[in-house]
Amino acid sequence: MALEAFFLPANPGQRFALLHWPDSACEPSGAVVYVPPFAEELNKSRRMAALQAQAMADAGYAVLQIDLLGCGDSSGDFVDASWEAWLADVQLACAWVQQRTSTPLWLWGHRTGCLLANEAANRMHCPVDLLFWQPVLVGKQYLQQFLRLRLAAELAGGDSRGVMEALRQQLRQGQPVEIAGYMLSATLADGLERAELLLPHRSGRVEWIEISSRADASLSPAGVARLTQWQAAGQEVRSTVVNGPAFWQTSEISECNALLQASLLAMQRVPAA
C-alpha cells in the first residue's frame, strides 16, 4: 500500500489530504472518500479511521481522507467552518479521486460525517455507495449534545443554570460560542441543526453499521425506524451491529477490530440485483 500526504487546493486555501493507494497494478476495486465526525469525535476516531483506511487499501480500495475546512492541518480555524463549506470539501475530494480512477465511488461517513456524506451524495450526478459508521440521524439533537459540553464543564463550578439558553441566545444573535475549546460559529451551528439523514436520492446501496458495547446488541430503535422507512421507499440498505467500544467518545483512544472486518465485508458484498 502506498501512502501519500498532500494539500488539495480549495477555496479558501487548501485542504490536507491523505491518499491510501493499493499495491496491485490493477485498477482499484473501488474509490473511498472518508467524511470525518465533528470536533473532538474527529480526534478520538483518527486512529480507527487510519486503521480502516489501511485495511481498505490492503483489500484493493483507493482511500482518500481529507481534513475539512478549519479542521486538522487544513486552512482556516474551526470558527471559519460552515456546513456548506464542508459539503463543498467533500465534493472536492470526490471529484479529485474520480479523476484518478473511474472505479465506483464510496462515501464513508462517521457520525455527523454521515449527514455530510449523504447530502453530498444527493448533490452528485453519479451513483454513490454509502458506508455509515454509527450515523447521527438528526443534526439538531447532535448540536444539543455538543452545546451540553459547555454545560457539563460548568457543573463542577455549581453555576450551570441558564447556560444552555445563554448559548442559544448568543447563536441566535449570530455570535460564535466556545465549546470545549472549539469556537462554533452561528453559521455552522445553523447548518448542523438543519441537517437530517434523509432518504438518499441518487445513491447505490447503503451499508449501515452500529457499534455497541453489548455483545447481544441489536440495531438502535431510531436506526430501525429509519431503515424500515428507506427500505419501504425502495432503497437498498443493510445494517450490521458489531461489538466494541464507542471509540469516538471514550476517555482513552480505543479500537474496534470487529468494525474493521465488518466494514470490509459490507463493502465486498455482492449488491442485490
Place this chain on the structure above:
Amino acid sequence: MDIAGEVVSVLDEVLSLNGRAKDFSLDTPLLGALPELDSMAVVALITGLEERFGFCVDDDEIDGSVFGSLASLVDFVTHKLSS
C-alpha cells in the same frame, strides 16, 4: 431491573474504567473526584443513560448534584424511570 448495576455498566463503558466501576459503592464520589469524568464524559454519560433506559433528559435537569455520587446518579435514573 437492577438500576444501580445498569448505571455502573454505563459508567464503566463511557469512562473506559475497564471494570473498575464494579468496585464502586453508592457513596463513591463522581464529579470532581473521578478524573475520567470530564465534560465530554458527562455528556456521553447522559446520552448513554438516555439510550440504555429510554428516557430523555432536559437541559434544566442537568445539575452538578446529579453527578455527585453513584447514589445521586442512581436516584436520578430511578426518578426519571418513575416519572
